[in-house]
Amino acid sequence: MRGPDAVPAAPPAAPLLFDASTLDALIEALHVKGFRVIAPTRRDNALVYGEIESAADLPAGWTDIQEAGIYRLMPREDGALFGYAVGPHAWKRFLHEPVLRLVSARAGPSGMTLDEADGVAQPTAFLGVRACELAAIARQDQVFLDGPYVDHQYAIRRAAVLLIAVNCTAPSGTCFCASMGTGPRAGRGADLTLTELLGGGRHVFLAEPGTARGAALLDAVPHRDATPDEVAEAGAALAAAEGRMGRTLRTAGLHDALLAQSESPRWDEVAARCLTCGNCTMACPTCFCATVDDTVSLRGDHAERWRKWDTCFSVDFSYLYGGSVRLSARSRYRQWLTHKLATWHDQFGVSGCVGCGRCITWCPVGIDMTVEAGAFLEASGARGSAPPAADGGSR
């Protein structure tokens, strides 16, 4: 995906295998190379991303129960290190930070001056990136790197990141990556993709390097070639995961259905439930809206501009001329869903949704966007079984 030595290795090397106990050595190798390692950790009854020192910090033996408005952790019967789906955090919090200083300015005798720009990013390894999340990172890459302007702060953070993806074998009740064509198998763009294989007395990881950098990392730890059986086992686990998705979303005709029904009473129905709290936008790994806040010191001689995550659900979001363009909750929910599933296509050529299910899980009132989208499709008369959309992502 990004970074000059994140060039895909061509042709794809044969899958390798290493013992789960080797994960520590892998993490140590990353530390030696100057990377901090961020991975899922258990905190506050959720699996959130945090810096880890060793494999012992991973949430071994835990899984998640997810439903609309429900998130619970439950112990597993095995010691799987990655036996869960995704938690409330998205990797965007490290690439497109929730709070970021943009400009620092001073007021002096000869007027305003600007301080030097902040410009360094710490080399970081993301360990445990799910297929949907890989696709989500690709979505935000499109926004911040591929347009006529480049987000400098995003670019330097993105270039400093090494991606270790983990294929999903335990999808949750709100997952629907298969519908969006983004998973459960991780697509292109990761430096290394792991599949956890547990059972029969052994605990190993199938490892597929995606870049020269990923291959070099693996070279630093004990590993061997995977056998065809092991490769098949991983394939079977993924196929099983694909069949156990908690939700489905038919995408064929969805863009047109949503745009054609902008005045549908269904929007009022959802609006009656929606609190416009914006949880969905905070949890969503592709949502990128932000605002800029201005601060000034008490003495009035030092001013800063801070970028902060924002949500299109807030009334102020569309403020203009003493009023807001989108005053009603109805119009704000419509804006979010229409952008995510329809106009994102017009802007970026792909769907804005990667099927991670976070918006369903973390909605306090349990609004399920797959149900809402399905209702619009139904009303538009779109018929026929729709195979998983091919527009989803970096397959």
Place this chain on the structure above:
Amino acid sequence: MNSLEQHLSEHPFFMGLRPDHLALLSGCATTTRVEGGEFLFREGQPARSFYVVRHGSVAIASITPHEGLVVIQTVGDGDVLGWSWLLPPYHWHFGAYAVEPTTLISLDAVCVRGKCEHDPVFGFEIMRRFAQVMASRLEATHLQLMNVYEHRR
């Protein structure tokens, strides 16, 4: 066709009228000239005529408590002025004065109303034209009412 009929036929408002209808109309028409500042009619007066502006500018105005006389619209060459004559109680709701020396064709209300009653086809042609004008004016008034240049707080 006399010169009055000629002027009527050339006027955008009456364009397309049949010659016999033009003749009917001209029987109710006279040419009028007013000086700048001269009032054509005042609010509350009986609406005895309506006007088509040939050349010049007429301000439609009303007295307001705080600002005095306020102009709410100006009409110019090719426009028609007044429809209070069409419907009872036939009283002007606004005043109108010439902004500059203006030539108009004045049409007698009683005369035209009578001919409309007598010749329904002629009546329809007149009503149709006025309906069009009223629709445009209403739309323009809507826009004016929306006070689009104001900053809402």
Place this chain on the structure above:
Amino acid sequence: MSTVAEPPPVGMPAGRPPRASASAGEVMRPALHRIRRLRRETHDTFTVELQPEGGGPCAPWLPGQFNMLYVFGVGEIPISISGDPQSPVLVHTTRAVGRVTNEMSALRAGDVVGVRGPFGTPWPLEAARGHDVAVVAGGIGLAPLRSALYGLLANRGDYGNVVLLYGTRSPQDILYRHELERWRARFDLEVHVTVDRGLPSWHGNVGVVTTLIHKAPFTPRQAVAMICGPEVMIRYSGLELQRRGVEAERIYVSMERNMKCAVGFCGHCQFGPYFVCRDGPVFRYDQVADLASRWEV
């Protein structure tokens, strides 16, 4: 087209920053400009003239584009550039309606503000060559169109009939009055002004700006129209122009939405599928007519 910074060599100390990207550089960082002059235009509108701090020409821009102006400690707002493209001075006219603009209106010559830009799509001065041009301005909408008029007049021979239709609230709200009077005196430019309400001392037109359209001296079938003003006024002017026979594909409008970044990153200015900061603010009317007539889009 991905232009991305080189990653820092792994393991290198923090002091070696990556090479800046080949494209726009740091797009959120303002360039300091000094106020050359700040002048009150009407009771709530003012014009500020800027030059880059430390000399040098201002960044090249096209009529229709806008800058983000930053007032120290208060914030940034998007303002269309309303000056002459051939002038080395950046001119912006704005209403003082919010925190930032009110603070800005209290600044003086010599004060420093931040400028990011120019951003956005320009008026179709190229595409309009060989056509009659109808410029329709409502209220403060005259400001972004004034730069278009400078552009048209600079190459007057390239265009057919050029007419400016300008409507505003009252005679006291007329912008650029002296300039309008000078333009009105030209033989190759028609200037028609109307106010929503007038007092007897006003001898000009009274009525909404749309009423100027049906009599304006241009040939509808080959004219290009440019509209700027309050959104409602844009909609009705667009309708009136179409009624007169100007095709929607030859009508251009300047839209406005809340903007925080002006570069398509913050999401605030979205208008249907469009980012007004990047796909606009100048749009072709047929692209946005449907969107503009819907509520709360």
